Amino acid sequence: MQQTEVVGDGKPSADAMQILSFTLGQEEYGVDILRVQEIRSWEPVSRIPNVPGYEKGVVNLRGAIVPIIDLRERFGLGHLDYSPLTVVVVLQAYISGRTRAMGVVVDAVSDVVDIDKSVIQTTPNFGVKVSTEFINGLAAVNDKMVMLLDVDKLLNLESLDGDDEHKE
């Protein structure tokens, strides 16, 4: 159970942001660093019955039950066997007015980069071939294209029944 702390040196300003970039297969993705709670190594999860395959299960994260999602499978990039080097990024999403923590399985975390908001391009429309609903925009980092993910949309697993009973 290793934990790496991510420390940015950037002074946030109105038009700059820091992203944490990671790889899935040949592709580079990024999330807003402020949404990253921690980075952990993969550990076995408890399976949850009757849910989509990419929802791997739940783990105990300091007393909270946190679901783990395999991003590769979510994006249809095939499955990679988990090893102790597999990384889980714990993200915070704001869904229906509450903050929720969820872990996403990625191949490897690459870097923390500063980007200027002005260089973010809107996602081109690929038609129906590629689902781009989770992608906020594209940015070029060191001549590589990074797809910026919308954490809230990505992690909204709620089925549309809106059954939001509150249990303590």
Added chain:
Amino acid sequence: MSIDMAQFHQVFFEESFEGLDAMETGLLNLDEGDIDAINTIFRAAHSIKGGSGTFGFTSVSDFTHVMETLLDEMRDGSRPVTQSAVDVLLGSVDCLREMLTAIRDQQNLDTESVAAHQQALQREFESGGSVSPRSDDTGVEGNAVAEQASEVEGWRIAFSPHTDLLRTGNDPVRMFRELAELGDIEATVDFQGVPDIHDLDPEECHLSWQLSVNGDIPRAEIDEIFAWVEDECDLAIQASLGGVTEHNEAPQATQNETGDRFSAPRQVQAPVKTGTNDSTKPADSSPAKPKDAKKEASKSTQKGSSSIRVDTAKIDTLINMVGELVITQSMLSLIGEHFEVNKLDQLKNGLSQLERHTRELQESVMNIRMLPISFVFSRFPRLVHDLSAKLGKKIELKLVGEQTEVDKTVVELLSDPLVHLVRNSLDHGIEMPEERRAAGKPEIGTVVLEAYHRGGNIVIEVVDDGRGLDKDKLRAKAIEKGLIEEDAILNDKQTYELIFMPGFSTAAQLTDVSGRGVGMDVVRKNIQALGGNIELVSELGKGSTISIHLPLTLAILDGQSVAVGEERFIVPLGSIVESMNIGEDRVNSVAGKGETFRLRNEYLPIVRMHEIFNVESARATQLSEGLLVVVEGQGVKCGLFVDDLLGQQQVVIKSLEANYRRIEGVSGATILGDGSVALILDIPGLVRLSNQ
């Protein structure tokens, strides 16, 4: 620098509401001449008045002023304690509660009801005991007072605070401002006591004043202003009576003089036109219907507050425990640093210590959330008092076991169902006095609210000695409503169960007391949602007993862990009926409904866990290879087919929905000893799943 008063509001409201509760309790138990009770009520009123004055809630302080004066007269015996006075005061307590709630939630005050209550108080005040100084009535006593009052031209006050007056939160300037409102004021200040600037502590008060207030002011109003500081100053108040100066002692905390008492604040003097009240009738202190709903609503918002008052003793034990835990931890890490085999015994000792501490710590943390059930019970004396008057019945309420502690969440969720049950007992259970006499029972009916612990549960009983339930009537009613077949054979228990069925109400007509469209089925549903159950036992002519069983806390449950392949699930222990091993030959297939098996004379559905949860590693696929656990939850019975039973343990319930979502067939999750997560099964959900 001004102090932001708002930061104290929370405390003021909390204390005021507590004060109001104390007043209510005191008033309900008020017997003639019970000085202690009257003192308690008076003190509470006085604190609310003082606090609201300080924060500038003038409407509240004016209102309380009248109450306080009434109470003061009761306190010194110059006014008899009458039922009408008590009723008016009770009404005023309600009114104050509404006012404070409105101020706290920054809603609009219901000025009409406030005015009505104020009028009622005023009338009560004028009708008994002493005499309003401004009235033309010249009774002997009143005369003397009036004379004395009329001769007063003003007061001269020598006020020298002790040095620590400011530290008690009092402020001379504020007091003088109040004085100035009474009449023209002149003040000379004496700087004599002020030390050299180097020795001056800004929090100390070294000044003293000579004040004179001119005007026809009753002594009580002057005393009122200095009442808060009488222990922190030297005070001399002299009346200037038409040239003669009469010297008075400093006011004593307990006044026995029936001197000049009261003049209502100006706001009350003017008769308030409400248009709703016929001034020949005493003001109706029971608010109208729509307001009732509003009151209920404000009560429920009040419940949402998430702070909790904890006995400091509980906190102290907690701190001690943590200290112990730290010591144990450091001992264990010492052993771990240089571990040799001969230290094994030490290690075992340390570990068992750790286990003990952890358990104790868990218990005391849970304990913090525990509140005595009196938080719920305390509202009932009032409810019974008001309702029995309304229904014209004579009813005595007994509370037993008020100190029994339950988890805060349980306490909050209990109050609505209990109110419903008690109203039911009063309305349908207890008979009218003449009916009771005819039946050879005492006129006064008894309702007992009792709470006690049994096992890991709390049991709350509502017992009445009323007319009881008529089994034949219940049955006829159920048949009429089409809830059961005409030839259904029911034992006693099942007959009484009928009352909890949806769409069942025995009251011939809905009264506004209990039949508000909410039936016992809703009460039962709410209790079951808390993981409890509710039972009714009754004897015709003797009375009924309704008992509610609830888990002590919603955070922990006793679980039985079961294995299905590699996976572990937790079944709530309370829902397990029995476990058995049966062969496939005892299974009947039901078209479209899955499988059932026969247990004694019931056919129960079989839920094959490995199938509905898609567990590939399941060991047992044939019934004979595994175990059938017969479970019952929320009225649903079924047999869960699992590989094996493992151990029983207490598990801490964690929400799956906090970060994830609802999973059908699962009510929550818990963390096992090895840190892994296990799901807690939800019986009705599983049955639904297996029928899909």
